[in-house]
Amino acid sequence: MTPKGTAIIVGAGPAGLTAAYELLARTDIKPVVLEMSDVVGGISRTVEFNGNRIDIGGHRFFSKSDRVMEWWLEMLPLEPGHEDEILIHYQGKNRKVARGRPQAPEKDPDRVMLVRSRKSRIFFNRSFFDYPISLSPQTLRNLGIVRVTRILASYLKARAFPIRDESNLEEFLVNRFGQELYETFFRSYTEKVWGVPCREIGAAWGAQRIKGLSITKAVVHAASRLLKGDRSLSQKGTETSLIERFLYPKLGPGQMWETCAERVEEMGGEVRTGFQVRSLEKEGDRILAVEAVDRESGESVWFQGDVFFSTMPVRDLIRGMGDGVPANVVEVAEGLVYRDFLTVGLLVDQLRIQDREAGKGGRLKDNWIYIQEPDVLVGRLQIFNNWSPALVSDPNRIWLGMENFCNESDHLWSMEDEELKQLGASELESMGFIDAGAVRDATVIRMPKTYPAYFGTYDRFQEIRDYLDPIRNLFLLGRNGMHRYNNQDHSMLTAMTAVDNILAGEVGKSNIWDVNAEQDYHESVKVS
Numbered sequence: 001m002t003p004k005g006t007a008i009i010v011g012a013g014p015a016g017l018t019a020a021y022e023l024l025a026r027t028d029i030k031p032v033v034l035e036m037s038d039v040v041g042g043i044s045r046t047v048e049f050n051g052n053r054i055d056i057g058g059h060r061f062f063s064k065s066d067r068v069m070e071w072w073l074e075m076l077p078l079e080p081g082h083e084d085e086i087l088i089h090y091q092g093k094n095r096k097v098a099r100g101r102p103q104a105p106e107k108d109p110d111r112v113m114l115v116r117s118r119k120s121r122i123f124f125n126r127s128f129f130d131y132p133i134s135l136s137p138q139t140l141r142n143l144g145i146v147r148v149t150r151i152l153a154s155y156l157k158a159r160a161f162p163i164r165d166e167s168n169l170e171e172f173l174v175n176r177f178g179q180e181l182y183e184t185f186f187r188s189y190t191e192k193v194w195g196v197p198c199r200e201i202g203a204a205w206g207a208q209r210i211k212g213l214s215i216t217k218a219v220v221h222a223a224s225r226l227l228k229g230d231r232s233l234s235q236k237g238t239e240t241s242l243i244e245r246f247l248y249p250k251l252g253p254g255q256m257w258e259t260c261a262e263r264v265e266e267m268g269g270e271v272r273t274g275f276q277v278r279s280l281e282k283e284g285d286r287i288l289a290v291e292a293v294d295r296e297s298g299e300s301v302w303f304q305g306d307v308f309f310s311t312m313p314v315r316d317l318i319r320g321m322g323d324g325v326p327a328n329v330v331e332v333a334e335g336l337v338y339r340d341f342l343t344v345g346l347l348v349d350q351l352r353i354q355d356r357e358a359g360k361g362g363r364l365k366d367n368w369i370y371i372q373e374p375d376v377l378v379g380r381l382q383i384f385n386n387w388s389p390a391l392v393s394d395p396n397r398i399w400l401g402m403e404n405f406c407n408e409s410d411h412l413w414s415m416e417d418e419e420l421k422q423l424g425a426s427e428l429e430s431m432g433f434i435d436a437g438a439v440r441d442a443t444v445i446r447m448p449k450t451y452p453a454y455f456g457t458y459d460r461f462q463e464i465r466d467y468l469d470p471i472r473n474l475f476l477l478g479r480n481g482m483h484r485y486n487n488q489d490h491s492m493l494t495a496m497t498a499v500d501n502i503l504a505g506e507v508g509k510s511n512i513w514d515v516n517a518e519q520d521y522h523e524s525v526k527v528s
Helices: 014-026 066-075 139-144 143-162 169-177 177-196 203-209 215-229 252-266 314-320 329-332 417-430 458-468 480-483 486-506 510-514
Strands: 005-010 027-036 045-050 052-055 085-090 093-098 113-117 120-124 125-132 246-250 269-272 275-283 286-294 300-304 308-310 336-348 369-373 382-383 397-405 437-456 474-476
Touching: 005 014, 005 286, 005 300, 005 336, 005 397, 014 027, 014 169, 014 252, 014 480, 014 486, 027 252, 045 252, 045 437, 052 329, 052 336, 052 437, 052 480, 066 246, 066 252, 066 486, 085 139, 085 286, 113 269, 120 177, 125 139, 139 215, 143 177, 169 177, 169 203, 169 286, 169 382, 177 397, 177 437, 246 308, 252 269, 275 300, 275 314, 308 486, 314 336, 314 510, 336 417, 336 458, 417 510, 437 458, 437 480, 474 486, 480 486
Parallel strands: 005 027, 005 308, 027 269, 120 369, 308 474
Antiparallel strands: 045 052, 085 093, 113 246, 120 125, 275 286, 286 300, 336 397, 336 437, 369 382, 382 397
16 A cells, blocks of 8 residues: 655755655655755755856765666756766676656756766875875875885784774774875874864774775776776776766756756645754654744744654754653764864966876866865865866856865854955965966855764764654654765665655664665765
């Protein structure tokens, strides 16, 4: 029997909108999506500014889940010029994936997926290094023979005498890269991202974000590329950090979720923006309704439902459940830590720095660059032209995104926009990327609670699960909803799995929590 009723979904990011679409496609449950902001997509949104578009954080569209890859291509088909099916390669096997639903290009030629090449490097000591680190001649020259010798010696020592019972991120990284390489490339950047020493971050973060990647695998990958010339899209046999091609919506990641929201409404669902959920009504082992405030009118509205999906921060969810929550659960929720994020967008006439690999006058081809320099605050640099030319209104200019990791309580977060723009231009000039006078336009975007942290009270998170999982009609989804560092495809899979459970009459939640907990896939140490 097909499930019926109403679903209240808090959040219109990848998890929330996927849940809404899956419910409409597979059940008779009508979803009502409540989104606090005025736009959909969560941190996967695209921000438009004076004709230029910003991808907050950079979102490569690839997944080792065939279900997700096919879902994306059904929502946004490949751009014209590609064959009707694309060949992907994984785990020693080949299979074809359909290019997506046919559409009339003259109707909306921009509503397509591009196939993009991935390139990202590290900028350290005013030089570029391969990412992941490789033992290339350029790397050896940049590091110098003394440091290279120390790196190799410490790596061999770490492999021969690993730290037993890894308890923190530093020990996790040292075991996989050696003390010297950790000190050179990982410690300062990771601490810039999280704002705390690596020894205070649990090893679980590393286990989730760096599954299986090592110097040895990087070398083997480089050799296999030379021998096999593998350029397939899904690349399931490749560690995520080594993937070299990906799909990308022509107008940025938000285009995927704007398209999905349109489909949801066309199919009979509702997507309401500007509604902030304030409280939940619970009775026994069920949620009955949520209270949301219309941010424009200030009116409080109660939404009743038969099933509820939450992608809101766990801390806010527990606060909204009132006085009936056990004291220990409240204590854990209040102790959860989030890292915030701001981007300074700079439009420049040209880059002063050139890419030696591209020859004289060569423009940088990187999608993003990890900034390891300790004398600047910026953590990563996006070059939006290289994600999609359509993100930049004037192809003769360069559209940059300077990413900074901070807390809402930091001075950086509270700086005036004009100060942040000037700081950004000054830092890029000091590193040789631009002339500050070449900046033609700029903007600042702040994103709170971008990264759920694996410290604070996170080691007691099971206490929250023990309270929430038995609530039969409540499903936690996505990054903030599960306080887990999910990529957007993992967030989508949590939603898909939740709908699978509803269809199967399965009340357990363990298979949802198992998404992104297996040792076969994830992003690298360098952050999303």
